[in-house]
Amino acid sequence: MPVTLTVASKIRDYFMLTKFTLSFLVVYTCVISYLLVPTVTYDLGSILLLFFAGMCITGAANAINQSVEKDTDAVMRRTAKRPVASGRMTQREGIIFAYTLAIIGILIVGFYFNWVAAGLSLFSLFLYAYIYTPLKRVNSIAVLVGALPGALPCLIGWVAGTGTLNPFATIPGSAEGAMVTNAGGYVLFGIQFLWQFPHFWAIAWLAHKDYAKAGFKLLPGNKGPDKFSAVQTIVYSLLMVPVGMLPFYFQISGVLSFWILLACNLWMVLVSIRLFIKMNANAARWVMFSAYLYLMVVFLSMLLDKI
Numbered sequence: 001m002p003v004t005l006t007v008a009s010k011i012r013d014y015f016m017l018t019k020f021t022l023s024f025l026v027v028y029t030c031v032i033s034y035l036l037v038p039t040v041t042y043d044l045g046s047i048l049l050l051f052f053a054g055m056c057i058t059g060a061a062n063a064i065n066q067s068v069e070k071d072t073d074a075v076m077r078r079t080a081k082r083p084v085a086s087g088r089m090t091q092r093e094g095i096i097f098a099y100t101l102a103i104i105g106i107l108i109v110g111f112y113f114n115w116v117a118a119g120l121s122l123f124s125l126f127l128y129a130y131i132y133t134p135l136k137r138v139n140s141i142a143v144l145v146g147a148l149p150g151a152l153p154c155l156i157g158w159v160a161g162t163g164t165l166n167p168f169a170t171i172p173g174s175a176e177g178a179m180v181t182n183a184g185g186y187v188l189f190g191i192q193f194l195w196q197f198p199h200f201w202a203i204a205w206l207a208h209k210d211y212a213k214a215g216f217k218l219l220p221g222n223k224g225p226d227k228f229s230a231v232q233t234i235v236y237s238l239l240m241v242p243v244g245m246l247p248f249y250f251q252i253s254g255v256l257s258f259w260i261l262l263a264c265n266l267w268m269v270l271v272s273i274r275l276f277i278k279m280n281a282n283a284a285r286w287v288m289f290s291a292y293l294y295l296m297v298v299f300l301s302m303l304l305d306k307i
Contacts, residue, residue, distance in 0.1 A: 014083075
């Protein structure tokens with residue numbers, strides 16, 4: 001095989017190891033959360049640095065996940081072609097690559113932004129790679145545990161701009177003389193935390209047979225895709241409605257984004273109810289794709305309507 005093809009295939013494997021599309025969505029909310037801090041201005045260099053660091057850290061978590069789960073990935077149709085699972089890359093190589101990315105990303109966050117955000121990034125990485133990952137084969141509570149590192153990028157982005165985790169600290173607002181609380185990061189964390197349940201359960205609904213082969217217990221119901229799982233999806237979608245009102249209450253974003261969030265949250269409730277009624281894969285896909293669009297629209301609307 002020509003050297004150029006070998007290099008290209010290796011780069012492609014590293015790219016797959018980071019789950020670029022998923023990582024991009026996570027880092028997207030991290031960067032927007034950073035930009036939503038009232039005192040943060042639109043500096044392209046800072047934005048690109050945070051984006052790159054975020055991709056390194058999130059990609060590292062995904063790479064560790066794939067390296068640790070190589071045996072279970074190998075038995076699932078949707079993951080069998082991943083680099084480590086297929087044998088194209090050794091587990092050791094995957095881990096070394098992951099740790100390299102993690103060190104680079106955390107050092108960038110620490111030196112350029114602050115060490116509080118860097119420490120939070122390290123905690124999120126550990127929680128995802130070494131607590132959530134093995135827990136998936138033990139109990140469906142893994143989804144709850146995994147939702148914590150899944151939502152922490154919002155808090156990391158906010159803390160990168162404020163330098164503190166104290167929700168009661170005050171920071172200058174956009175209006176002259178106005179002060180807002182540091183609770184904004186926790187509000188954004190709450191939005192993304194709750195969003196993950198309907199999103200992930202829709203994925204688990206569609207991939208249930210594959211997950212069952214690997215011994216993963218990821219749906220809330222013990223019998224797989226059932227009415228109980230659909231009801232849980234509705235419950236968490238309903239919880240998203242009042243939490244979606246908090247960015248306006250805490251003066252993170254204005255009235256326009258308030259209505260956009262309300263409409264998006266009600267839509268998530270409707271597609272979740274549709275899943276309960278239809279109880280089929282097509283309805284689960286509606287929830288899954290609606291959730292993808294939800295995150296993009298909601299965070300962009302808050303940024304464009306930033307107070």
